[in-house]
Amino acid sequence: MKINKKLLTLVSLMLVLVLVAVGCGKTTDAPSTGDTGASTKDTVIVAQNSDAKSLDLHATNDNASSRVSKQIYETLVSQNEKMEIKEGLATSWVAIDDLTYEFKLKEGVKFHNGEELTANDVKFTLTRALESSHVAHIVDAIDAEGIEVVDNYTVRIATKEPFAPILAHLAHSAAGILNEKAVTEAGEDYGQKPVGTGPFMLDKWNTGDSIELARFADYHGTAPKIEKIVFRNIAEGTSRTIGLETGDLDIIYDVAPTDVSRIEGDDNLQLLRDDAISTTYVSFNLNKAPFNDVRVRQAINYAVNMDLIVEAVYQGVGKPAKGPLPASVWGSNQDLQPYGHDVEKAKELMKEAGLENGFKTTIWTNDNQQRMDIAEILQNQLKDIGIEVEVKVMEWGAYLDGTAAGEHDMFILGWGTVTGDPNYGLYPLFHTSAHGAAGNRSFFSNPRVDELLDKGKVTIDPSEREKYYLEAQQIIRDEAPWIFTWDREELSGLRSNVKGFVHHPAGHHALWTVYFE
Amino acid sequence: MSNAKTLQKQTLEKTSQPAKKKRSPWVTVWMSLKKNKSAMFGLIIILILIFCALTADFIAPYGFDDQDLMARFQTPNSKHWFGTDNFGRDILSRVIYGSRISLQVGFIAVGISMFTGGALGAIAGYYGGKMDNVIMRFMDILLAIPGILLAISIVAALGPGLQNVMIAVGIGSIPSYARIVRASVLSIRDQEFIEAAKAVGANDFRIITKHIIPNSMAPIIVQATLGVAGAILSAAGLSFIGLGIQPPTPEWGAMLSTGRQFLRDHWHIATFPGLAIMITIFALNLLGDGLRDALDPRLKS
Numbered sequence: 167m168k169i170n171k172k173l174l175t176l177v178s179l180m181l182v183l184v185l186v187a188v189g190c191g192k193t194t195d196a197p198s199t200g201d202t203g204a205s206t207k208d209t210v211i212v213a214q215n216s217d218a219k220s221l222d223l224h225a226t227n228d229n230a231s232s233r234v235s236k237q238i239y240e241t242l243v244s245q246n247e248k249m250e251i252k253e254g255l256a257t258s259w260v261a262i263d264d265l266t267y268e269f270k271l272k273e274g275v276k277f278h279n280g281e282e283l284t285a286n287d288v289k290f291t292l293t294r295a296l297e298s299s300h301v302a303h304i305v306d307a308i309d310a311e312g313i314e315v316v317d318n319y320t321v322r323i324a325t326k327e328p329f330a331p332i333l334a335h336l337a338h339s340a341a342g343i344l345n346e347k348a349v350t351e352a353g354e355d356y357g358q359k360p361v362g363t364g365p366f367m368l369d370k371w372n373t374g375d376s377i378e379l380a381r382f383a384d385y386h387g388t389a390p391k392i393e394k395i396v397f398r399n400i401a402e403g404t405s406r407t408i409g410l411e412t413g414d415l416d417i418i419y420d421v422a423p424t425d426v427s428r429i430e431g432d433d434n435l436q437l438l439r440d441d442a443i444s445t446t447y448v449s450f451n452l453n454k455a456p457f458n459d460v461r462v463r464q465a466i467n468y469a470v471n472m473d474l475i476v477e478a479v480y481q482g483v484g485k486p487a488k489g490p491l492p493a494s495v496w497g498s499n500q501d502l503q504p505y506g507h508d509v510e511k512a513k514e515l516m517k518e519a520g521l522e523n524g525f526k527t528t529i530w531t532n533d534n535q536q537r538m539d540i541a542e543i544l545q546n547q548l549k550d551i552g553i554e555v556e557v558k559v560m561e562w563g564a565y566l567d568g569t570a571a572g573e574h575d576m577f578i579l580g581w582g583t584v585t586g587d588p589n590y591g592l593y594p595l596f597h598t599s600a601h602g603a604a605g606n607r608s609f610f611s612n613p614r615v616d617e618l619l620d621k622g623k624v625t626i627d628p629s630e631r632e633k634y635y636l637e638a639q640q641i642i643r644d645e646a647p648w649i650f651t652w653d654r655e656e657l658s659g660l661r662s663n664v665k666g667f668v669h670h671p672a673g674h675h676a677l678w679t680v681y682f683e
Numbered sequence: 684m685s686n687a688k689t690l691q692k693q694t695l696e697k698t699s700q701p702a703k704k705k706r707s708p709w710v711t712v713w714m715s716l717k718k719n720k721s722a723m724f725g726l727i728i729i730l731i732l733i734f735c736a737l738t739a740d741f742i743a744p745y746g747f748d749d750q751d752l753m754a755r756f757q758t759p760n761s762k763h764w765f766g767t768d769n770f771g772r773d774i775l776s777r778v779i780y781g782s783r784i785s786l787q788v789g790f791i792a793v794g795i796s797m798f799t800g801g802a803l804g805a806i807a808g809y810y811g812g813k814m815d816n817v818i819m820r821f822m823d824i825l826l827a828i829p830g831i832l833l834a835i836s837i838v839a840a841l842g843p844g845l846q847n848v849m850i851a852v853g854i855g856s857i858p859s860y861a862r863i864v865r866a867s868v869l870s871i872r873d874q875e876f877i878e879a880a881k882a883v884g885a886n887d888f889r890i891i892t893k894h895i896i897p898n899s900m901a902p903i904i905v906q907a908t909l910g911v912a913g914a915i916l917s918a919a920g921l922s923f924i925g926l927g928i929q930p931p932t933p934e935w936g937a938m939l940s941t942g943r944q945f946l947r948d949h950w951h952i953a954t955f956p957g958l959a960i961m962i963t964i965f966a967l968n969l970l971g972d973g974l975r976d977a978l979d980p981r982l983k984s
Contacts, residue, residue, distance in 0.1 A: 404944055424945060471752075478752045478770065533925065535944065542930045543770060546750045557930050559843075 207682045209394040210664070213406045214419040217374050217399040220357030223342050224298035229582075229673055232339045233419070234377055234397055236674040238278075239342025239362035242269055242288065243333050247668055249443075249496075249586035251333045255283060255343055255363065259333075264626075266312065266324040267332065273319055276384040277345040278367040285321040289313045290346040292323070301340040303594060303604060304585075307332060307623075328624045330631060331587035338585055339674050365390050365678040375399055390678035391666075403535075410435060410659045417664060417680075421657040423481040423536070429659045440669040441494040442656040443591075444582030445487050446537070448529075448544065448649040449608040451574050461519040463646040467505040468512035469551045470544060476652050479539045483657060487650035489639050490592060494653075494671060497588035497632045499639035505646075512551045524552020529576040531557070532565045537578045540651065570603035577607065580654070584672040588635040593619050596642055610647040614638075715977040722973020728966035736783040743776035748931040756949045766951040769941065774952065777933035778959050784934050785963065788849050788918040789911040795853030797907055800860025805891050807861065808868030819865065822858040830855040834917055838926045848927050852917045856910055863906055867899030901978035908974055912967035919960055935960050 218231035223239060244254040256269040275283035292313055295305045312324025325332055335341065348361035360368055365387065369380040379395040398415065400406045403422025409415040411432065421429060421437065429437045450457035450466075457463060476486045491498035516522055529544060531537040538559055545555040555576070560568065569577050583591030594605030597619050601609050618638040622631045642648070656669045666679040716722055735742065744764075751771035759766045765774035807818040825833070837851035871877065872895070880890050919936025921927035928934040935956040942953025 402944075404947065422944065424948060428947070474752045478755060538930070539769070543750060543752070545931060546748055546770075559925060559929070 207663075208392050209396060210392050210416045210677060210680050210682075211396045211398060211414070212417045212419065212677065213398040213400045213409060213415045215399075215401050215403070215406075218377060218397070221360035221368060221371075222357035223340050223344065224295050224301050225357050227300045227304075227340050230399075232674045234379070235342065235360065235362070236339050236364075237366040237379055237395060237677055238360050238364045238368060239339070239344070240364050241337050241339065241342050242271075243337045245334065245337040245586065245670075245672070247670055249334075249671055251337060254337070255288075262322065264328045265309075265326075266322055268316070268320065268322045271319040271321065272386065275363050275386045277348065277363055278361045278382055279345060279348050280384075281345050281347055283343065283345075283363055284318045285315040286318075287343055287346055288321045288323075289315050290349075291344045292341075294344070294349070295341065304335055304338050304340050307335065328626060330623065330626050330628075331585055331589050334585035334587045334590070339672070366395055369394070391681035392677075395677050407659065410661065413661065416661050416682075417667060417677075418659045419675075421659045423479075423483040425659075426481070426483060426657070434662050436660045436662050436664075438656075438658045438660060438667065438669060439483075440656045440671065441492070442484075442582070442654040442669075442673060443492050443495050443584065443586060443671045444580055444654045444673065445490070445492045445650070446540075446578065446580040446652040446654065447487070447490070448540065448576065448578050448651055449647060450576050451572055451607075451609060452611070452647055453572050453609045454575060456519065456521055456525060457575070459519050460645055461515045462521060464505070465512040465515035465519070465551060466548065466553070467646050467649050468508045468515065469553075470547050470649060471507035472649060472651060474507075475540055475543050475547075478543065479536050480652060484655040485653045487653045489650055490595065490642055490648060491583060491588055491635075491639065492591075492653040495583045495586060495588060495591055497635040498591075499636045499643075502639060502643045509550050516551050522552070524554065526554045526556070527575040528556045528558050529578065530560055530565060530569065530574045531578045532562050533559055540578055566603075569607040572602065572607075572609060574607075578651075579607065581605070582673060586671065588631075589619070589623050592635065592638060592642075593623060596638070596647070608647040610642075610645070612641060612645060615641050615645075712974075712977045716973055719973040719976060721969045722977075725966040725969030725971075725973065728962060729970060732782050732786060732963060732966075735779050736786050739780050739783055743773075743779040745773040745776040747777050747780040747933045748772065749776075756945070756952075758949070758951055765955045766949075768938070768952050769945060769949075774938075774955050777938060778935070778955055781933040781935045781938065781956065781959065782963075784845065784928060784932060785915045785918065785960075788845070788852065789915040789967075792849045792852040792914040792918070793856070793907050793910045795849065796856040796910065797860050797903065799853075800857040801864045801896070801903060803857070804861035804864030804866075805868050805896060808865035809872060809887065809891055809895065815865075818861070822861045825854075826858045830913075831917060831920060834921060835924075835926060838921060843921075843926050843929055845928050845932070848918050848921055851921070852914045855917070856913065859906060859910075860903065863902045864896075864899055867902060868895050871895050871898050905971055905975040905978060908967060908971035912964045912971070915960070915967075916964060 214230055214233060216230045218234045219226040219228055220231060221235050221238065223235055241254045242256045243259065244252050246252050255272055255275060257272050259267050259269045262268050271283060271285060271288070277283060292305060292308060293310055295301050296308065296310050307325045307329040309324045309326045314322040316322060342362060345361045348359070349356050352359040358371060363386065365382055365385045366379040367382045368377070370378040376399060377397040381390055381393045400409060403420065403425060406415065406418040407421065407425040407428060410418045410429070426437065429435045450463055452458055473486045485493070488504065489499050489502045493500055513522070516524070529541050531541045538557070541557045545557055548555050568574055569579070581591065581595060594600045596606060596610050596615055598611040598616050600606040615638050618634040622634040622638070625631050625634070656671070656673060658667070658669065660667060663682050664680060665683050666681050667675065668679065669675055749772060751767070754767055754771040755769055757763055757767040763773050763775065765778060768774055768777070803818050803822070807815040833855045834851040837854060838847055841847040841850065877890060877894055880894050918927055919934070919939065922934045922936035923940040925940070928937060930937070938956035939953050939960070942956065945952050
């Protein structure tokens with residue numbers, strides 16, 4: 167009897183303990199799933215790999231800033247997920263002649279500061295953009311004298327010469343419409359006090375950490391379901407994934423290749439992957455010997471096993487690039503003959519160039535893990551043909567300045583054809599007039615390519631344009647100013663309760679369609 | 684007063700001992716160090732490391748940059764004892780080659796700070812007055828800047844690379860050596876044997892190098908041994924944030940940094956270089972502690 171009593175107390179004590187433990191477990195579990203508040207949740211937390219530089223569209227053109235300003239500003243025309251032109255702030259447009267388009271603006275559109283959108287704002291914005299060193303290249307086809315305000319809701323925009331992709335350029339996120347009064351009032355501080363017509367307005371900017379956007383009550387379109395967007399700046403890919411797993415984040419951009427299978431395997435998460443329109447390339451400074459010799463450039467192309475490098479570095483994310491334009495861009499030539507991995511051929515070419523003993527060179531890259539990895543493998547593979555490569559990792563600003571000034575030997579960089587038009591993906595990178603900062607950091611120059619790119623720019627007929635671009639890409643492949651490397655894939659991780667999120671190929675995703683379920 | 688007297692006594696003892704037993708003071712230090720088991724353990728590990736560094740070409744099963752992209756992320760197995768990294772390189776071989784870099788950085792950086800700091804400290808202590816003030820205030824300025832921050836700014840200015848890392852880490856610890864040497868010089872400067880040397884006409888250089896420095900060696904040695912550990916750690920830290928030794932050179936800190944991104948899927952990439960750093964620092968600390976005890980005259984029986 168006595169023993170029984172003791173046993174009973176022991177069992178009941180243990181039961182209490184277990185219950186307490188289970189109870190504790192549940193309470194700690196609940197917030198981490200993040201599903202409990204689904205019905206009331208109205209803030210979406212997005213993580214990307216760096217903070218925005220400025221929210222003044224004309225003060226920068228980097229991805230992190232554009233991803234935020236996309237929610238704040240709107241463009242005259244827009245591009246949907248298939249890169250087709252749709253209406254934006256303009257409800258209709260007609261080509262008056264070869265050079266001029268007339269746009270009818272939507273009436274009653276309010277800026278975040280309460281001002282109404284008029285044609286004057288459009289003229290002001292484009293004139294200001296043309297003077298900006300960061301975004302002028304996007305609008306530089308426009309003739310500053312040819313922007314004409316017809317009435318409050320009608321504006322005419324003329325280009326200097328016929329320019330086929332003008333609408334795609336006006337749909338670029340950097341061509342968003344600013345309010346003249348807001349810009350003049352804020353002066354130097356405009357980058358921190360952006361005013362647009364978009365569905366969200368800037369609420370708070372904790373520099374280096376996060377940007378908070380709030381829903382704009384007077385938005386002219388469909389009101390978003392979410393009230394707030396928070397952009398968090400988390401540089402480390404793994405940290406973003408962990409944040410998503412714990413429920414601290416709702417959406418993460420640029421999932422690290424190593425984390426893909428982890429997100430795919432987690433029932434609470436979903437992975438979104440789509441072909442992007444940007445490409446990564448390894449290139450040479452053609453102004454410098456021995457890279458001015460096409461045989462050396464081809465030899466290097468033969469010596470590296472790019473398919474294997476891409477597999478090793480990106481681990482199945484994206485694809486090895488076949489040409490200078492990613493496959494998803496219209497007019498890209500995917501039938502180019504790849505160089506392939508052929509060390510013997512490479513050695514032969516090096517011998518022909520009189521460099522059978524190899525040479526010493528450097529390869530520059532910015533502080534991007536995948537690019538640094540590519541550099542390190544290239545360094546190893548180029549040893550096979552006697553080329554000794556020193557890898558130099560540079561700070562982004564210094565890297566861009568140095569490559570623009572032509573101080574480099576070899577370098578690794580990426581390019582996004584954000585307008586979805588081959589002109590944007592080829593002209594700045596291979597035309598002689600674009601040497602240096604404009605984009606042609608290889609200092610590639612070929613009269614035939616120049617001619618083809620010029621023709622492609624002014625010709626309106628798409629099939630004719632395609633012909634020019636296909637030929638230009640063939641020449642570029644043969645002249646080998648690049649080692650085609652990798653076509654990017656847009657990779658985002660989402661909590662499974664996040665709905666309505668779709669990738670935009672340009673990399674700046676709309677968040678006003680997002681809601682929780 | 685009494686302090687000075689005991690000090691004098693100690694030095695007297697110290698100088699008289701070898702005469703009696705006909706034993707160099709270094710032999711006595713060695714004898715007492717040998718009794719200290721943990722110090723000997725540290726010493727053995729460091730000797731093994733030095734051996735690895737010297738014979739890396741023979742004992743490493745693979746080259747440090749032998750990439751095999753088909754054999755990435757292998758967990759430790761019979762072919763690769765420590766597994767392979769994200770480029771299919773043998774981690775064991777890279778850790779072995781890495782000992783070369785770490786020891787090189789450790790010893791040369793400490794050498795730089797020991798010689799510069801020692802010389803500055805000796806000059807400051809011996810001459811005193813204005814010279815002392817100028818040198819030591821400059822040292823105070825250096826001390827006011829956190830060591831790793833100073834190293835980062837120096838490397839940022841000079842550019843990354845083995846040589847610059849050694850300079851950067853070396854400069855950071857100059858002040859501690861200057862202070863130690865100055866302190867012992869101050870205590871030795873006014874003793875009789877220095878006076879005697881002066882009396883026979885020895886010049887300042889000779890007095891400093893032949894009489895003062897040898898007698899202030901003990902604290903420097905201890906500081907240097909521990910300093911090597913600190914230098915290796917700083918270099919690894921610099922490499923970890925990408926400012927140190929550049930690829931493909933196998934530096935432990937850099938290997939750790941690479942392994943970090945695969946930590947959740949492939950534990951072995953970061954673990955082995957991390958262990959290598961830990962064991963080396965541990966061994967150096969054990970040896971440093973042992974040396975301090977062995978060199979401390981107060982602990983002599």
